[in-house]
Amino acid sequence: MAETTTHDAHVSSTGLSNVKLGMWLFLGSECLLFGGLISTYMLYRGRVSDGPTPEQIYDIPFTSVSSFVLLMSSLTMVLAVSAAQKKDDRGVNLWLTTTALLGATFVGGQVYEFTAFYNEGLGFSTSLFGSSFYTLTGFHGVHVTVGIIMLLALVAINKRSSVPGSKSETVEMIGLYWHFVDIVWIIIFTLVYLIPV
Amino acid sequence: MAIIERPTPVLDIPALPAAPPAITPSRTFGALKRPVASTGWKSWLFTVDHKKIGLMYGATALFFFIVGGLEAVLIRLQLAAPEGKVLNADLYNQMFTMHATTMVFLFVMPMAAGFANYFIPLQIGARDVAFPRINAFGFWCFLGGGIVINLAWFLGGAADGGWFMYAPNSGPVFSPSNGIDFWALGLQIAGIASLTGAINLIVTVLNMRAPGMSLMKMPVFTWLVTVVQFLLLFAIPVITVALFLLTFQRSFGAQFFDVAAGADPLLWQHLFWIFGHPEVYVLILPSFGIVSEVLPVFSRKPLFGYPFVVFSGAAIGFVGWGVWAHHMFASGLGPVSVAVFSVATMAIAVPTGVKIINWTLTMWGGKLVFSTAMKFAVGLILLFTIGGLSGVTHSVAPSDTQQTDTYYIVAHFHYVLFGGSVFGLFAGFYYWWPKMFGKLLNERLGSLNFWFMVIGMNLTFGPMHILGLQGQPRRMYQWTEARAGEGFFNIAFWNLVASIGSLVLTLGILFFLINIVVTARSKVRAPLDPWNARSLEWMTSNPPKEHNFDSIPKVEHLDEFFHRKYEEDPVTHTMRGVATAEQVLAELERNADPHIHMPSPSYWPLVLAVGLPVIALGVIYSTMVAIVGGFIVLYAIYGWALEPATAVASDFDTPSTNGHAVSTTHG
Numbered sequence: 002m003a004e005t006t007t008h009d010a011h012v013s014s015t016g017l018s019n020v021k022l023g024m025w026l027f028l029g030s031e032c033l034l035f036g037g038l039i040s041t042y043m044l045y046r047g048r049v050s051d052g053p054t055p056e057q058i059y060d061i062p063f064t065s066v067s068s069f070v071l072l073m074s075s076l077t078m079v080l081a082v083s084a085a086q087k088k089d090d091r092g093v094n095l096w097l098t099t100t101a102l103l104g105a106t107f108v109g110g111q112v113y114e115f116t117a118f119y120n121e122g123l124g125f126s127t128s129l130f131g132s133s134f135y136t137l138t139g140f141h142g143v144h145v146t147v148g149i150i151m152l153l154a155l156v157a158i159n160k161r162s163s164v165p166g167s168k169s170e171t172v173e174m175i176g177l178y179w180h181f182v183d184i185v186w187i188i189i190f191t192l193v194y195l196i197p198v
Numbered sequence: 199m200a201i202i203e204r205p206t207p208v209l210d211i212p213a214l215p216a217a218p219p220a221i222t223p224s225r226t227f228g229a230l231k232r233p234v235a236s237t238g239w240k241s242w243l244f245t246v247d248h249k250k251i252g253l254m255y256g257a258t259a260l261f262f263f264i265v266g267g268l269e270a271v272l273i274r275l276q277l278a279a280p281e282g283k284v285l286n287a288d289l290y291n292q293m294f295t296m297h298a299t300t301m302v303f304l305f306v307m308p309m310a311a312g313f314a315n316y317f318i319p320l321q322i323g324a325r326d327v328a329f330p331r332i333n334a335f336g337f338w339c340f341l342g343g344g345i346v347i348n349l350a351w352f353l354g355g356a357a358d359g360g361w362f363m364y365a366p367n368s369g370p371v372f373s374p375s376n377g378i379d380f381w382a383l384g385l386q387i388a389g390i391a392s393l394t395g396a397i398n399l400i401v402t403v404l405n406m407r408a409p410g411m412s413l414m415k416m417p418v419f420t421w422l423v424t425v426v427q428f429l430l431l432f433a434i435p436v437i438t439v440a441l442f443l444l445t446f447q448r449s450f451g452a453q454f455f456d457v458a459a460g461a462d463p464l465l466w467q468h469l470f471w472i473f474g475h476p477e478v479y480v481l482i483l484p485s486f487g488i489v490s491e492v493l494p495v496f497s498r499k500p501l502f503g504y505p506f507v508v509f510s511g512a513a514i515g516f517v518g519w520g521v522w523a524h525h526m527f528a529s530g531l532g533p534v535s536v537a538v539f540s541v542a543t544m545a546i547a548v549p550t551g552v553k554i555i556n557w558t559l560t561m562w563g564g565k566l567v568f569s570t571a572m573k574f575a576v577g578l579i580l581l582f583t584i585g586g587l588s589g590v591t592h593s594v595a596p597s598d599t600q601q602t603d604t605y606y607i608v609a610h611f612h613y614v615l616f617g618g619s620v621f622g623l624f625a626g627f628y629y630w631w632p633k634m635f636g637k638l639l640n641e642r643l644g645s646l647n648f649w650f651m652v653i654g655m656n657l658t659f660g661p662m663h664i665l666g667l668q669g670q671p672r673r674m675y676q677w678t679e680a681r682a683g684e685g686f687f688n689i690a691f692w693n694l695v696a697s698i699g700s701l702v703l704t705l706g707i708l709f710f711l712i713n714i715v716v717t718a719r720s721k722v723r724a725p726l727d728p729w730n731a732r733s734l735e736w737m738t739s740n741p742p743k744e745h746n747f748d749s750i751p752k753v754e755h756l757d758e759f760f761h762r763k764y765e766e767d768p769v770t771h772t773m774r775g776v777a778t779a780e781q782v783l784a785e786l787e788r789n790a791d792p793h794i795h796m797p798s799p800s801y802w803p804l805v806l807a808v809g810l811p812v813i814a815l816g817v818i819y820s821t822m823v824a825i826v827g828g829f830i831v832l833y834a835i836y837g838w839a840l841e842p843a844t845a846v847a848s849d850f851d852t853p854s855t856n857g858h859a860v861s862t863t864h865g
Contacts, residue, residue, distance in 0.1 A: 014404060014405050014406065014407050015404050015405055017405070019328040019329065019401050019405050019406075022400075022401045022404060022405060023328065023329065023397050023398070023401045026396070026397045026400055026401065026431060027397055029431065029432070030393060030396075030397075030431050030432060030434065030435050031435065032435075033432050033433075033435040033436055034435035034436075034438060034439060036435075036436075037435065037436050037438075037439030037440070037469060038439055041439070041443065041454065041465060041469075044462060044465060045454075045461070045462075048459075048460045048461075050459060050460065125450060125451060125452060126450075126451035126452055126453060128453070128459070128460075129453055129454070129459060129460055129461055132446070132447075132452035132453050132454055133454070136442070136443070136446060136452070154836070154839070158839075158840060
């Protein structure tokens with residue numbers, strides 16, 4: 002690694018590592034992705050055709066619980082990053098796995114919710130409300146799922162101690178992504194579920 | 199997978215014809231051996247070198263330029279005479295849709311990306327971009343996207359809804375072929391190239407500048423391309439959403455733009471133009487950057503008002519977000535919106551005007567050298583100004599309502615896009631060709647190239663102002679003699695002129711292609727510093743070595759290279775030469791870094807990018823194919839993530855002891 006020192010010193014004009022700066026830029030871009038999807042939903046949420054209205058199908062207590070689970074996963078993610086910085090491999094694996102499980106619980110809740118809504122008559126092509134609701138929350142669900150895959154993959158390869166690059170930074174990057182996805186959910190939960198049409 | 203890529207995967211220069219072949223590739227966890235080929239097609243397929251990727255962007259974009267150009271010629275042949283029979287209505291729709299899509303997404307954007315890839319690391323004194331593998335991935339995405347979009351020609355007909363694909367024309371009722379599906383998915387994939395490229399180049403520029411190069415010492419090309427990358431960073435996700443909605447509607451039965459279901463077709467227009475207007479600046483700013491490099495060099499003067507050029511470029515980047523609805527004045531937005539966007543549109547003409555004045559004053563009093571590059575740069579100033587002025591007339595909403603959907607609009611955007619973007623890119627070809635290939639393009643052919651293009655372009659697009667004001671609508675596949683009108687405003691005459699002009703233009707492009715061949719066959723090498731240039735990219739050999747700089751230069755001035763060659767005489771206050779380019783370069787080589795590690799080639803960017811078109815075809819034809827594509831993507835991501843950033847010892851050959859030992863000259 003000695004040879005790389007000059008290059009590493011050379012690459013940090015901003016003081017942020019390339020990876021971290023790149024991640025922040027990516028998340029900035031993601032804001033507009035969700036911005037577009039949320040705008041579409043806000044435009045169409047009242048257009049229900051013959052299908053059910055939001056008030057008829059939303060189960061606020063249920064979604065509140067799954068939202069709480071997702072928010073708690075941000076806490077465990079922070080613990081994973083903290084363990085990584087202390088080079089505590091067991092802690093990293095423990096908290097990454099916990100985070101992934103909490104995330105999976107949230108996604109499971111979403112699958113349950115989608116199934117329930119579908120049975121109550123809200124299909125993807127039932128109404129504009131249906132199309133835009135499933136698209137928005139589905140995109141978020143896919144983001145969480147990608148996060149879970151990254152977390153589990155990191156746990157798997159962490160054991161082989163073959164993660165390229167700085168381990169703690171890798172954990173931190175997945176953490177940034179994970180927190181971002183959580184924050185987006187706070188906005189979606191407020192706008193989609195809590196504010197009446 | 200930006201998150202786990204290290205900025206500097208280390209492997210000593212792999213492309214060393216001279217070095218002993220001590221490299222034994224290690225097996226990475228992804229099962230493929232690390233590629234080590236330094237010559238032949240493999241060295242291109244798996245390269246992560248920003249220069250090779252830049253050239254591949256350029257070559258591919260040039261190919262699509264020819265394709266898009268032939269489409270344009272067919273359009274003009276169809277319209278040359280009344281009741282044209284060259285194309286039928288359906289084919290005509292496909293032709294103008296694909297002409298615009300090709301020129302915007304598959305020529306101007308990637309050609310600018312090619313220049314950016316090649317020259318930004320050189321201009322800021324870096325050895326590569328921040329994420330070399332992602333850079334390669336971006337190129338393969340662009341190529342894959344371009345192929346998917348054009349595949350539709352052979353699979354039932356290309357997209358036919360116009361390049362901005364308004365609803366309801368984009369719906370299955372009006373466009374039953376799969377063309378628009380290919381179009382939406384292809385653009386989605388090409389969009390990944392733009393997004394990853396944007397992140398990559400911004401990080402490169404912010405993090406990897408040579409010591410001493412503050413932001414305000416960066417060359418203008420680098421500055422304006424950086425502004426472009428910020429525009430892309432925030433504009434691409436918006437079109438991504440729009441394209442997803444369109445795909446969901448066409449493939450999965452969603453109703454986003456189905457008016458019968460109560461949808462609002464304006465949603466598409468807003469999403470498209472929130473992307474589409476910044477996109478306009480994405481197309482023009484790189485060319486502005488190129489002429490800002492070319493004009494000072496051939497005027498023998500520094501750029502007039504460097505900070506103004508930079509900040510007006512940044513201002514365009516900001517105000518460019520607040521003008522999108524001027525594309526929608528005819529859609530009934532309401533008086534307040536129309537007034538706001540009208541004023542914002544007038545305002546954005548100001549920073550552009552600032553640049554025109556700066557360029558003009560750069561030439562004022564200079565010792566002008568009218569090389570072909572300079573001719574194209576001056577051509578840009580004049581032609582873009584014409585297009586800019588007709589653009590200002592669009593900002594007046596009542597007048598725009600009359601012009602909407604007429605050839606007047608077509609005239610306007612071809613003056614800014616052809617007279618602006620394309621002329622800028624051609625200036626770049628002639629200016630940077632010796633840097634990229636070590637040979638000067640032929641100036642006599644270049645002169646023919648320029649004059650035929652300038653005359654052809656004015657003959658083609660000039661008359662369209664008249665045609666448009668006479669009311670000839672866009673996208674009509676035929677016009678009739680009975681309605682052609684009389685006298686000076688007879689549209690039959692002006693349509694014929696425009697069509698003849700397009701052939702003159704074609705000849706101009708042909709001269710360029712001939713020039714490429716003639717230059718490639720010529721044995722005359724370009725001198726090291728053929729133009730007496732000013733910026734860092736010229737402080738390298740022609741073409742640059744694999745690692746660009748033997749030692750990273752310490753930057754003290756804007757136009758660092760110029761200041762190493764010239765000093766101010768304290769008595770006469772004139773600049774006098776103190777060193778030749780050869781001496782400056784020799785100085786860098788004397789202080790060569792003892793160990794230079796370059797990023798190693800990788801299979802994964804290509805494998806990952808191959809998975810995406812497979813998914814796209816799967817979405818259109820069969821879920822099973824999409825699943826296969828998904829597995830390719832997943833496999834590639836794992837291989838990529840597990841590829842050690844620091845290659846194991848056997849992947850290295852013996853470290854060089856100085857820059858000379860690792861240097862290589864491309865044939």
